[in-house]
Each structure stands twice: as C-alpha cells, then as structure tokens.
Amino acid sequence: MEVRKTYKLFVNGEFVRSESGRAYRPDGLVNVPRGSRKDLRDAVRAARTAFSGWAGRTAMNRGQILYRAAEMLDGRAAQFVELLGGGARARRELDQSVETLVWYAGWTDKIGQVTGNVNPVAGPYFNFTIPEPTGVVAIVAPEEPALVGLVRRVAPALCGGNVVVALAAESHPLPALTFAEILATSDFPAGVVNIVSGQRKELLPWLATHMDINAIDVAACTSDEMKTVEAAAADNVKRVIKTRSEEHSPHLITAFMEMKTVWHPIGV
Amino acid sequence: MAITKKQSTALAKQVFEYAPAPEAIDHIKIQPRYGLFVGGRMVAAHSKKRFPTINPATEDKLSEIVEADEVDVDRAVTSAGKAFDSWARLSPSRRARYLFRISRIIQERSRELAVVETMDGGKPIKESRDVDIPLAAAHFFYYAGWADKLEWAFPNRKPSPIGVAGQVIPWNFPLLMLAWKIAPALAAGNTVVLKPAETTPLSAMVFAEICMQAELPPGVVNIITGAGKTGSLLVSHPEVKKVAFTGSTEVGKHIQRAIAGSGKHLTLELGGKAANIVFEDAPLDQAVEGIVNGIYFNQGHVCCAGSRLLVQESIAEPLLEKLKRRLSTLRLGNPLDKNTDIGAINSRAQLEKIQGLVESGIEEGADLYQPECDIPTRGFWFPPTLFTNVSQSYRIAREEIFGPVLSVLTFRTPAEAVEKANNTPYGLSAGIWTDKGSRILWMAERMRAGVVWANTFNRFDPSSPFGGYKESGYGREGGLHGLLPYVELN
Numbered sequence: 001m002e003v004r005k006t007y008k009l010f011v012n013g014e015f016v017r018s019e020s021g022r023a024y025r026p027d028g029l030v031n032v033p034r035g036s037r038k039d040l041r042d043a044v045r046a047a048r049t050a051f052s053g054w055a056g057r058t059a060m061n062r063g064q065i066l067y068r069a070a071e072m073l074d075g076r077a078a079q080f081v082e083l084l085g086g087g088a089r090a091r092r093e094l095d096q097s098v099e100t101l102v103w104y105a106g107w108t109d110k111i112g113q114v115t116g117n118v119n120p121v122a123g124p125y126f127n128f129t130i131p132e133p134t135g136v137v138a139i140v141a142p143e144e145p146a147l148v149g150l151v152r153r154v155a156p157a158l159c160g161g162n163v164v165v166a167l168a169a170e171s172h173p174l175p176a177l178t179f180a181e182i183l184a185t186s187d188f189p190a191g192v193v194n195i196v197s198g199q200r201k202e203l204l205p206w207l208a209t210h211m212d213i214n215a216i217d218v219a220a221c222t223s224d225e226m227k228t229v230e231a232a233a234a235d236n237v238k239r240v241i242k243t244r245s246e247e248h249s250p251h252l253i254t255a256f257m258e259m260k261t262v263w264h265p266i267g268v
Numbered sequence: 269m270a271i272t273k274k275q276s277t278a279l280a281k282q283v284f285e286y287a288p289a290p291e292a293i294d295h296i297k298i299q300p301r302y303g304l305f306v307g308g309r310m311v312a313a314h315s316k317k318r319f320p321t322i323n324p325a326t327e328d329k330l331s332e333i334v335e336a337d338e339v340d341v342d343r344a345v346t347s348a349g350k351a352f353d354s355w356a357r358l359s360p361s362r363r364a365r366y367l368f369r370i371s372r373i374i375q376e377r378s379r380e381l382a383v384v385e386t387m388d389g390g391k392p393i394k395e396s397r398d399v400d401i402p403l404a405a406a407h408f409f410y411y412a413g414w415a416d417k418l419e420w421a422f423p424n425r426k427p428s429p430i431g432v433a434g435q436v437i438p439w440n441f442p443l444l445m446l447a448w449k450i451a452p453a454l455a456a457g458n459t460v461v462l463k464p465a466e467t468t469p470l471s472a473m474v475f476a477e478i479c480m481q482a483e484l485p486p487g488v489v490n491i492i493t494g495a496g497k498t499g500s501l502l503v504s505h506p507e508v509k510k511v512a513f514t515g516s517t518e519v520g521k522h523i524q525r526a527i528a529g530s531g532k533h534l535t536l537e538l539g540g541k542a543a544n545i546v547f548e549d550a551p552l553d554q555a556v557e558g559i560v561n562g563i564y565f566n567q568g569h570v571c572c573a574g575s576r577l578l579v580q581e582s583i584a585e586p587l588l589e590k591l592k593r594r595l596s597t598l599r600l601g602n603p604l605d606k607n608t609d610i611g612a613i614n615s616r617a618q619l620e621k622i623q624g625l626v627e628s629g630i631e632e633g634a635d636l637y638q639p640e641c642d643i644p645t646r647g648f649w650f651p652p653t654l655f656t657n658v659s660q661s662y663r664i665a666r667e668e669i670f671g672p673v674l675s676v677l678t679f680r681t682p683a684e685a686v687e688k689a690n691n692t693p694y695g696l697s698a699g700i701w702t703d704k705g706s707r708i709l710w711m712a713e714r715m716r717a718g719v720v721w722a723n724t725f726n727r728f729d730p731s732s733p734f735g736g737y738k739e740s741g742y743g744r745e746g747g748l749h750g751l752l753p754y755v756e757l758n
Contacts, residue, residue, distance in 0.1 A: 069658075114423065117731045117747065117748060117749075119729065119731040119733070119747055120731055121729035121731055121732050122406065122729055122731075123729065124729070125724065125727060125729075127729070127731075127732050129732070129733050129747065129749065132738075135716075135738075214738065223529065226528075226529060226550075227528050227529025228528075228529075228724075229528075230525075230527075230528035231524070231525045231528035231529070232526065232530055233524070234520075234521040234522075234524035234525045234528070235521065236693065236738070236739055237517065237520065237521060237524065237536065237538065237738065237739045237740075237741060237742065239742050250423075251425070251757060258718060258733070258737050259714075259718065259733050259744050259749050260717070260718055260719075260720065260737075260740075261718065261719050261720070261732055261733050261734065261747075262712045262719075262720045262721075262722065263719070263720070263722065263724055263727050263732070264708065264722045264723060264724070265720045265723055265724050
C-alpha cells in the first residue's frame with residue numbers, strides 16, 4: 001500500500017499547513033492547502049527576514065545554490081515527469097526547468113558585469129553603477145506549464161539576490177509544492193523562497209497591496225488582473241513586472257533589480 | 269564651548285560683507301503671454317483659461333500662461349503622434365545632429381536661460397548658471413551621441429522607440445528636468461509632449477524657441493502648460509504610450525493608479541528623505557560643506573536632498589557647532605545676486621507647506637536653530653533651519669519637507685546608522701562621510717537608495733544614472749540605463 005504524501009505550503013524553510021486549516025482538491029483527489037492572507041503575511045515576513053542574508057551572499061555562492069537546485073531537480077526527474085503527466089512533453093518540461101536553473105546559476109556573477117558600468121562623469125569623481133536586488137518579490141506562477149512556468153520566474157529573481165513569495169498554479173499546484181522540496185534541499189536559507197498554494201482570486205489582492213513587497217510579477221495574469229494589481233501596487237510604488245519569459249534573458253534578471261550609483265571624489 | 273547665535277552672526281557679518289552684485293536682466297525678453305508649442309510653432313490655445321507666473325522673490329507677475337485643456341492636450345499628442353513615424357525612421361545620425369544642435373544652442377543661450385530660470389523659480393543665479401543650465405546642455409550632448417549607437421546599448425536585443433511620450437516635470441530644476449526627459453526620449457526615436465510645472469513654465473517656453481531655432485522637425489517636441497489637471501489629461505491620453513513623471517510620491521502613486529491596465533510604459537522619479545551620515549573619522553570641514561550642499565542647495569527643493577543628518581554621537585557636538593557657524597554665513601536674498609546662497613522659496617504654497625512642517629517639528633519637541641538673517645519684505649523666503657533633538661517618529665524626520673530644513677539625529681554604531689538611514693519608505697539617495705574606504709563600501713552596499721554619495725553630495729552628471737528604490741520611484745534617468753525606459757526591446 002502506497003504511503004501518500006501530505007502536500008503543504010513552503011514558508012520560512014518549513015512545510016506547513018495553511019494557518020486557515022483549509023484545503024482544496026484541484027484534481028478532485030489530492031488535498032492541497034488553501035493558503036490565506038495570513039499565510040502570505042508569514043511568507044512575506046520570512047522573506048523580508050531572509051533578504052539581507054541572501055542578498056549579502058557572494059554572487060558565486062548564490063550561483064552554486066541555484067546550480068544545486070538543478071542537480072536536485074535532475075536527480076528526481078522521474079518523479080517530476082510522472083507528476084507532470086508523463087510522456088515526452090512532461091520530460092521536455094522537466095529538462096527545460098533544469099536548464100533554466102543551470103542557465104541562471106551561471107548568471108549570478110555576470111549580471112553585474114554585463115549591466116553595471118563605470119560612468120565617465122565630467123569631474124574628479126569615481127562613479128559606478130551596479131544592479132542590486134529589489135527586495136521581496138511576489139511571483140504569480142502561470143497555470144500552464146505549472147513547473148517550468150514557475151521556475152522561469154523564480155530563478156531570475158533569486159539569481160539577482162531577491163527573496164520570493166510565489167503563488168503556485170491554482171489548478172496544478174503539485175509541481176510547485178513538490179519543487180519546494182527541491183528548494184528545501186539545495187541550501188537556500190530559510191525564507192529565501194516561499195511557495196503558497198490557494199485561490200488566486202483570493203490571494204492576489206493581498207500580494208498586490210502588501211506594503212512590504214517591493215515588486216510583483218504579473219506576467220502570468222489576465223489583463224483584468226494586471227489592471228487591478230497595477231492600481232493596487234501604487235500604494236507602495238511596487239514594481240509591476242510584465243516582461244514575458246518565452247526565452248531566458250538577462251533582462252528578466254534586471255527586471256527584478258534596482259540600479260545603484262555610487263560616487264566618490266578622486267584626489268590626493 | 270558652543271558658539272552662541274549672536275557671536276556667530278557677528279563673526280559672519282565681519283567676514284562676509286558683500287556689495288550687491290545682481291545679474292543683468294536687460295537682455296531677457298519675457299513675453300507678456302505665451303501660447304502652446306504644438307506642431308513646431310507657438311499656437312493659440314483652445315483653452316481660454318490663463319494663469320500668471322510670478323517671480324517668487326518679488327511676487328511680480330512675469331507672464332501669463334495657458335492652462336491647457338482637453339482639446340489642447342489632444343492637439344499636442346496628435347501632433348507628436350504624426351511626427352513619430354518620420355522621426356523614428358529618420359537616420360539615427362540625423363537625430364543625433366538635432367540633439368547636438370539643441371545642446372549647442374542651450375550653451376549659446378545659457379545666460380539668458382539661467383536668468384529666466386532664476387526669475388521664474390527663485391533659485392540663486394550661481395546655481396542656475398553653474399549647475400542647471402550647463403547640466404541641461406550636457407544632457408542633450410550626452411544623449412545625442414547615443415542616438416546612432418542604440419544597438420550597442422542592449423546586448424542581443426533590437427531596440428525600437430515606444431511612441432509618444434507624455435512627460436510631466438517639477439518646478440525645482442525646470443530646464444534640467446526637461447533635458448532629463450526630452451533628451452533620452454528623442455535619442456531613442458520617440459516624440460514627446462512635455463508639461464512643465466505651473467510655477468516654472470518660462471524656461472520651457474525658451475526651450476520651445478530653441479527647438480524652432482534648431483529646426484527640429486515639427487511635432488517632435490510639443491510643450492503644453494497647465495497644472496495638475498493638464499498633466500492628468502496628458503498621461504491618460506490613449507495615444508501616449510510612455511509616461512515619465514518627476515514629482516511628489518503622492519502624485520506618482522496617483523499616476524500609477526490612473527494608468528493601470530493601459531499598457532503604457534511608466535517611470536517615476538519621486539520624493540526622498542535621504543540620510544546624510546557622518547562618521548567620527550570624517551573630515552569635519554568637508555562634511556559640513558557637504559551637509560550644507562546637501563540640504564540648502566536650491567533651498568532644499570531637491571528630491572534627493574540630504575534632509576536627515578545622521579551624525580555619530582561622539583562628534584555630534586563639534587560638528588553641530590561648525591555647522592551652525594557655517595549656516596550663519598549663508599547669504600539669503602535676491603536670487604539674481606551672484607553672491608546669494610539661499611534664494612526664494614518657489615511658491616507661497618510651498619512656503620506654507622514648509623512652515624507647517626517646521627511648526628510640527630517644534631510641537632513634537634525638536635529644538636529649532638535658525639541663524640539670524642534678514643528676510644526680504646516681499647516674496648517667499650525661509651531661513652536655513654536645523655532641528656536637533658529629533659526622534660525618528662517626528663514628521664520632520666519622516667516626511668519630505670522640500671525646503672531648507674535639516675533634521676539631525678545621532679547614532680553610535682555603523683549598524684545603527686544603516687538601520688536608521690533605511691528606516692523610510694523612500695530610497696532615492698544617501699550620503700556617507702568617513703575616511704575609511706572599507707566602511708564607505710560597506711555602507712554603500714547597505715543603503716537602500718539609488719544614488720549614494722560618499723564624501724560628496726548632490727553631484728549630477730548626464731552619464732550617471734539617477735533614480736529611486738522603494739517609494740522614490742522606478743526607472744533611471746541618465747547614463748546608459750536612462751535609455752531603457754524609452755525603448756522596446758525586441
């Protein structure tokens with residue numbers, strides 16, 4: 001007899017039930033936690049606490065941890081392929097997910113070189129611009145493809161040193177919740193990535209209005225949802241990210257980043 | 269031993285007695301009334317509403333300006349829309365030449381522009397002459413060079429212009445903000461409709477003449493005047509594909525809400541409450557100059573002003589003594605006088621806002637210091653002011669005052685300085701004063717702010733990106749990064 005898995009939210013490095021005690025059955029079989037506003041609040045708090053530590057890691061270290069996530073995912077490929085429905089398409093999605101992690105793992109220590117500058121100001125000053133993480137990023141995963149759709153947004157955000165609160169695909173949450181197990185075994189510090197499942201309609205407004213979220217990724221949202229989020233996000237001037245990610249791009253990394261410019265006089 | 273107010277003022281008077289040295293204004297031609305700059309020429313407005321623009325130092329009316337209405341906005345946007353195709357398709361090196369030309373004309377007409385800027389806005393002539401106008405010219409010169417090199421700016425992407433940009437700018441650096449907005453937009457192949465602030469429209473009217481002088485194709489730049497209502501009509505116009513706003517955080521949020529779901533590109537450069545942090549090993553005399561430049565430059569009408577002084581406890585007393593002494597040497601008065609350090613407050617409304625916040629500081633329990641200084645009888649003025657004994661919760665430590673008012677707080681450890689500096693919803697700039705290199709970089713890394721000045725403050729350059737974190741807005745102006753808001757990447 002099979003030992004079934006209880007699916008849980010991933011918050012602050014722990015697998016937890018929704019504080020609301022609620023669950024829903026997206027496929028009619030498995031109980032999945034139906035996250036609440038308070039679960040999101042806990043996730044944001046965990047992410048904020050983890051931010052300075054993660055942003056303060058060396059770029060190389062962040063790259064190694066992202067790469068380890070690729071290793072973990074590839075190592076459990078069979079399980080994920082089955083979870084994604086089996087067959088060539090599922091296999092391709094798994095491969096793309098692994099590839100995405102590997103690709104962004106290699107970007108952590110290059111994005112600053114490609115998008116940063118020393119600026120030739122007209123005066124005796126040393127002046128440079130570097131990209132820095134925006135902070136706490138909320139990511140709305142697309143319903144399809146449930147795994148690579150999430151990975152393609154989470155990986156560039158983490159690559160840039162952000163911390164993430166991700167909303168799993170409502171109708172297919174299992175790949176995201178299982179991907180949390182990959183994250184949990186890849187040396188990400190607790191709180192760096194948090195994954196919450198539940199109903200998008202209920203949770204999205206809370207993400208959009210939360211005052212301690214710095215950016216919200218709505219590329220997977222409908223145009224009506226985008227409009228609501230954009231308006232609500234103005235409360236704390238959240239960055240609303242709409243950049244599509246059909247392909248990998250360093251521009252998606254910088255979409256989750258701020259440019260900081262530092263000046264210092266030159267003299268004897 | 270603290271220098272008493274009386275002593276320091278007496279000392280200042282003794283050392284700094286200057287004869288008046290007003291800049292000549294006889295070469296300035298300000299028209300009694302202006303129309304709108306649409307389709308390459310000055311046109312009569314549809315709107316019959318006009319308002320005066322005054323000299324805030326004298327309250328004399330300088331000219332009458334149109335309050336553009338919906339029809340005027342639509343005409344301007346349509347004109348920019350018509351010009352877009354040919355401007356975007358124009359050979360990039362030609363676009364570059366127009367921008368170079370504009371830059372040169374600004375240089376040629378720099379004194380005229382400086383005087384107009386000072387008369388209309390109240391800023392000291394030495395600032396408009398030495399900072400605003402040269403930087404505006406430099407900005408056009410810098411972005412002119414990008415116009416035919418865009419493919420080198422974005423690796424592996426093909427940049428194309430967005431369309432008509434609707435740009436709304438503030439009154440604190442009128443021509444400079446115009447340059448920050450128009451230069452990158454045009455370089456990337458967009459056309460623009462720009463609305464200057466209602467209290468400082470005149471340098472933009474001179475700029476309209478400069479566009480004509482440069483023979484810029486009609487409709488590439490359109491300038492309409494008005495207040496908030498006009499700005500709101502402009503950013504909401506369906507043909508405007510890109511919105512760029514510099515101004516208050518409150519209005520910025522309003523714009524983000526108003527255009528939500530429209531698909532318009534948006535960049536915001538909003539308010540700030542920057543910490544200027546002085547460590548005990550800092551060269552104090554230089555730090556004092558930096559603090560003064562940080563908060564009293566342009567009467568503190570600066571979004572990136574160093575309005576919160578964080579000083580390490582061990583040196584608070586000597587630093588404040590030096591600072592107070594320096595304050596007493598600042599000369600407040602006629603902005604057209606070449607020796608003036610503190611000009612006029614831009615408007616009565618702004619003066620009242622400053623007064624209200626200063627009163628709140630006194631009520632909440634902070635200690636006020638103002639050097640003795642003669643305040644002219646006409647015009648809007650506020651003396652350089654500093655508050656000590658300020659708690660982080662006071663309004664003067666939290667809210668942007670946008671005036672010559674410094675709030676002084678202390679700290680003991682670098683970690684405490686970081687905590688206090690970042691304890692604000694804003695994140696535009698920060699200042700660090702210390703002789704220790706490793707500490708500069710350690711601090712710079714931890715400041716949640718878009719611009720960090722170490723052992724200097726309030727430096728600007730066209731090649732240097734500028735913009736905020738958090739509620740100070742998003743997007744960058746200046747440098748390579750300043751092109752990004754004006755292109756689509758394919």
